[in-house]
Amino acid sequence: xxxxxxxxxxxxxxxxxxxxxxxxxxxxxxxxxxxxxxxxxxxxxxxxxxxxxxxxxxxxxxxxxxxxxxxxxxxxxxxxxxxxxxxxxxxxxxxxxxxxxxxxxxxxxxxxxxxxxxxxxxxxxxxxxxxxxxxxxxxxxxxx
Amino acid sequence: xxxxxxxxxxxxxxxxxxxxxxxxxxxxxxxxxxxxxxxxxxxxxxxxxxxxxxxxxxxxxxxxxxxxxxxxxxxxxxxxxxxxxxxxxxxxxxxxxxxxxxxxxxxxxxxxxxxxxxxxxxxxxxxxxxxxxxxxxxxxxxxxxxxxxxxxxxxxxxxxxxxxxxxxxxxxxxxxxxxxxxxxxxxxxxxxxxxxxxxxxxxxxxxxxxxxxxxxxxxxxxxxxxxxxxxxxxxxxxxxxxxxxxxxxxxxxxxxxxxxxxxxxxxxxxxxxxxxxxxxxxx
Numbered sequence: 001x002x003x004x005x006x007x008x009x010x011x012x013x014x015x016x017x018x019x020x021x022x023x024x025x026x027x028x029x030x031x032x033x034x035x036x037x038x039x040x041x042x043x044x045x046x047x048x049x050x051x052x053x054x055x056x057x058x059x060x061x062x063x064x065x066x067x068x069x070x071x072x073x074x075x076x077x078x079x080x081x082x083x084x085x086x087x088x089x090x091x092x093x094x095x096x097x098x099x100x101x102x103x104x105x106x107x108x109x110x111x112x113x114x115x116x117x118x119x120x121x122x123x124x125x126x127x128x129x130x131x132x133x134x135x136x137x138x139x140x141x142x143x144x
Numbered sequence: 145x146x147x148x149x150x151x152x153x154x155x156x157x158x159x160x161x162x163x164x165x166x167x168x169x170x171x172x173x174x175x176x177x178x179x180x181x182x183x184x185x186x187x188x189x190x191x192x193x194x195x196x197x198x199x200x201x202x203x204x205x206x207x208x209x210x211x212x213x214x215x216x217x218x219x220x221x222x223x224x225x226x227x228x229x230x231x232x233x234x235x236x237x238x239x240x241x242x243x244x245x246x247x248x249x250x251x252x253x254x255x256x257x258x259x260x261x262x263x264x265x266x267x268x269x270x271x272x273x274x275x276x277x278x279x280x281x282x283x284x285x286x287x288x289x290x291x292x293x294x295x296x297x298x299x300x301x302x303x304x305x306x307x308x309x310x311x312x313x314x315x316x317x318x319x320x321x322x323x324x325x326x327x328x329x330x331x332x333x334x335x336x337x338x339x340x341x342x343x344x345x346x347x348x349x350x351x352x353x354x355x356x357x358x359x360x361x362x363x364x365x366x367x368x369x370x371x372x373x374x375x376x377x378x379x380x381x382x383x384x385x386x387x388x389x390x391x392x393x394x395x396x397x398x399x400x401x402x403x404x405x406x407x408x409x410x411x412x413x414x415x416x417x418x419x420x421x422x423x424x425x426x427x
Contacts, residue, residue: 029314036306044298045306047197049313056191067197068358070207070351118354120361137194143203 027052027082027136035080036140039110043076043142050080050138053127062126067141069095071118076142077101079109079125083135086128090139095119192368196361198321201240201328202301204355205247208336211348215252219335220245221424226264232272233374234426236320239268240327241424243304248335250297258297262287269308272320277308319369326362326378327423329355333385334420337413346397349408356389375426381419388412 027050036048049065056063069075079090092101092111095118101111115121123139209215221241229235246261266278278284281303290296312321336352359382366372366379388411395404 029310033306033310044200044203044302046200046203048306048310049194049197051191051194065195065197066361068199068361070199070203070354073203073207118357120357141197143200 027138031082032080032136032138032140036078039078039080040076040140040142043074043144046075046141046143048080048138048140050136053084053135053137054133056137060127062124063137064122064124065139066120066122069115069118069121071115074114074144075112076144077111077113077123078140078142079103079123080138080140081125081136082138083132084127085132085135089126091124091126093122093124095121097122192365196365198325198362198365199358200302200305201244201325201332202247202298202305204329204332204358205244205251206298207351208332208348209248209251211351212343212345213248213336213339213348215248215254215335217249217254217257219338220248220257220261221331223260223264225424226267228427229268229271230427231374232320233323233371235268235271236323237327237375237378237423237426239265239272239274240324240329241331242268243301243324244328244331244335247301250301251294253292253294255291258291265304274308274311274320276311277304280307283307318365319371322362322365322369323375323378326366326382329358329362330381330416330420330423333416337408337416340408341410341413344405344409346401346404349392349404352408352412353389353392356386356393359386359389377422378419381415381422385412385415385419388415 029050032048032050036045047067053060067077077090077092079088081088081090087105090101090103090109090111091099092113094100094116100113103109103111125137125139221238223242226238226242229238242261242264246258246265249257249261266275266284269275269277281300283300283304286296286300290300308324309321312318312324333352333355336348340348340352363379363382363386366375366382372379388407392404392407392412395407397404
């Protein structure tokens with residue numbers, strides 16, 4: 001009987017540890033799916049990426065991610081960063097690394113543009129002082 | 145309280161025993177090392193995937209279609225071959241191939257071909273434990289209901305793509321993601337370059353040449369994979385095509401248009417066809 005109780009507690013412990021680990025993870029794919037669908041509106045899903053901020057190693061001041069753009073196509077870039085204590089600035093660079101957009105405030109979390117030329121564009125996130133280890137760095141791209 | 149203490153002691157004993165086991169068993173140490181290396185590899189692939197996002201194969205198909213590519217029934221991979229794919233590599237590559245054929249058939253309002261390709265995509269996604277990409281959002285029912293409505297079909301295919309993309313990323317199955325994308329891109333290039341052989345246009349050629357960026361990125365992602373020896377032919381074939389596309393980018397179209405056209409209608413289709421033949425033959 002005692003063995004059964006002990007085994008039960010062990011299993012419960014392992015289960016709750018897993019549950020807590022999942023709950024703590026900010027990059028919840030269910031949440032991200034929902035905000036992508038809402039944020040893209042009439043744009044069609046192209047790609048999305050998300051990673052916990054602390055998985056990039058040393059606390060970073062900025063993170064760059066590349067995405068491919070085809071000339072003359074219409075795009076929407078969504079900044080989906082979550083859980084940061086301070087606003088995350090997001091910047092878009094074209095294939096020549098020329099800045100084509102810089103967010104002005106926290107409410108500005110999307111940028112629509114028509115690509116003058118194709119190539120590898122960059123989305124750059126700039127972080128202020130950050131003390132939330134569970135924050136999530138995420139973005140999505142749509143086209144129409 | 146006493147039960148809590150017993151549990152803590154039991155957990156500590158369990159942890160201690162496993163640590164002790166590692167010390168005394170070099171094989172276990174080796175296994176732990178392999179597990180750590182694999183975890184590192186998964187982590188670095190996940191990071192690389194974040195830094196280098198791939199476009200949607202559906203978008204590539206739309207870009208090519210808008211540049212004049214018409215899908216001729218029978219040019220895609222034979223749906224009857226779907227059950228022949230038994231390895232993860234073969235299934236992942238050809239999931240991409242069939243998804244692209246499905247996109248072209250749908251974009252060109254070929255209803256029967258769309259249904260056939262949809263069934264093959266359903267079959268292969270199931271074999272790859274990705275059935276949720278079809279089951280989510282009632283995609284099967286929506287597909288049947290919206291047959292003939294191109295805008296709705298595009299939304300639906302995009303939902304499928306989002307579901308599979310996110311599923312593979314969150315479950316750290318990046319290799320399947322990259323292989324499937326490779327299969328899809330190879331199929332798109334095959335259909336487009338095959339079209340160029342008899343219906344050359346500068347616009348479609350330019351769109352194909354634009355894929356050099358994506359192929360370069362894809363090759364670097366594939367080269368990070370630990371099992372890449374299983375599909376070295378794919379990496380080599382993509383590199384070969386990449387070299388050709390970069391060479392075409394360097395051609396001055398104002399003075400050497402003839403050379404540009406020759407590369408587009410002879411050299412490039414031959415290279416793409418050779419790779420596509422290997423992709424669809426990978427069981």
